[in-house]
Amino acid sequence: MERMITANLKEDFEDFILEKDHPCVMAQSVFSMDAVELHAYRDTASLDSAKELLKDLENYVSGYDFESNDFKTFIAVFPNSPKYSELEFETKLWELLGNLKKFDHCAWDKEVSPDPEDEHFSFSLCGKAFYIVGMHPGASRKARRSPYFSIAFNLHWQFEKLRAMGTYQTVRNKIRDRDRELQGNINPMLEDFGKNSEARQYSGRAVGEKWKCPFHHSKKQ
Structure with a gap:
């Protein structure tokens, strides 16, 4: 039954990404190549769901081929969640990320900052x-x-691999151009890594300069 549910969800996402011509060409590429690992979970606020999601992410990372130029994306779906406002979604998103970090025993990736106020912040799991x-x-x-x-x-x-391949700016610009065509303007929150904290981009909600990330990394590592 779970496999059938996940298969149906993946079809819905293929429609969202491929049939509706999603602006992210990277998303289109991984879906076209069936390079998407999609898992369904019951409740964003459930600690059991957080544990299950973290375990799936561990398997995803351990099985990832970092020597290859092929990319693969992991998507967590919560099909039973109600429709939230953007602010409510942002709250739920950071609550879930915080729960994931509670059970994550790995050190923060040294390539990025654990401080969500830092311009080199990226979430580590x-x-x-x-x-x-x-x-x-x-x-x-x-x-x-x-x-x-x-x-x-x-x-x-x-993203670092794309930079090493010399294609990052081309891909980035194409995505932004397609987003402008779809929406009428570019997402005002989008900035290159190192220009501002990417935490501001995670929920998709437009936030002001005074916005503070609700997540703070507290582990001493």
């Missing part, structure tokens, strides 16, 4: 930095308006 993309039906940005409450965990390594 299983010893690897991730760029988090929160998506939900109530998102104001069409590119984030997924069929369900969902989180894409994109390895920070993937």
Whole structure:
């Protein structure tokens, strides 16, 4: 039954990404190549769901081929979540990320900062930095308006790999151009890594300069 549910969810996401011509060409690529690991969970606030999600992420990281140029994305879906406002979604997203970190015994990835106020911040799980993309039906940005409450965990390594391959700026500009065509303007929260804390981008909500991240890394590592 769980496999059938996940298969149906993946079809819904393929429609969202491929059939509706999503602006993120990287997302289109991994879905076209069936390089997406999608898992469903019951409740964003459940500690059991957080433990299950963290275990799946551990398996994802341990099985990832960091020597390859092929990318693979992990998406966590919570199909039973109600429709939230952007502020409510942001609260739930950071609550879940905080719960994941409670059970994560790995040190923070040394390639990034654990301080969400730092311009080199990136969220770390299983010893690897991730760029988090929160998506939900109530998102104001069409590119984030997924069929369900969902989180894409994109390895920070993937962006560094694109830079090493010399294709990062080309891919970035193409995505932003396509986002402008879809929405009428570029997401005002998007900035390159190192310009401002990427924590401001995770929920998809437009936040002001005075916004403070609700998550603070407290482990002494």
